[in-house]
Amino acid sequence: MLAYIPATIHNLKLMKELALAQINIADTQNNIFQRRDGKAPTSPHRLAWFGGHIDREIDRDTLDAIVRELSEETSLDVATKVIFGERTVHVVPPEHSSSKELVKVYLFRTTIQAVDANFKVLEGSGSEQLTNEELLQRNDVASTVRFILEHMDESQSG
Secondary structure, eight states, X not given: OOOOBOTTOOOOOOSEEEEEEEEEETTSSOEEEEEOOTTOSSSTTOEEOEEEEOOTTTOSSHHHHHHHHHHHHBOXXXXXXXXXXXXXXXXXXXXXXXXXXXXXXXXXXXXXXXXXXXXXXXXXXXXXXXXXXXXXXXSOBOHHHHHXXXXXXXXXXX
C-alpha cells in the first residue's frame, strides 16, 4: 500500500484543500502550534498548524487563503509581522488525514519575531511553542500534521 503520494500530483480533484502555516519564531527552532478546542470539526483538543480550508470562491490563490486564515485565527498583523517563505505541497491519504479524506495541503513556512510570538489566538483554546521534534514525541498532535512532518523530506516545493 502506498502511504505517501508525491507532491508532484497537482491536478487531482480532491475533496479538500488546506492552506496551513508553520509559524517559526525567528532565530529559534521553535514553531507555534494551535491548540484546537472541543468545537473543532477535526482534531479537537489536538495541536495543529494555523490555517484551514481554501475557499476557491473568495481566495484568489493559496497565499490569499493563508493570509485570510491567519487573520481569522490570530491577532497577528499578517501584512506587516509575518514573513512568508517557502511553500510546499503535500498530498495526505485518507488514512492519515484528520478528516479521513484525501487532502491537498499547501504548507507555508512563515517567520515572526520573538516579540510577536505571544499573539492572541482567536480560534482554538491557545497555542504552544515547540520544536518539530518535541511535537512528534507527543500523543496530542493532529494526524495530518504528524504525517506531513514525518514525510517532509519527501515533499517538493509547489
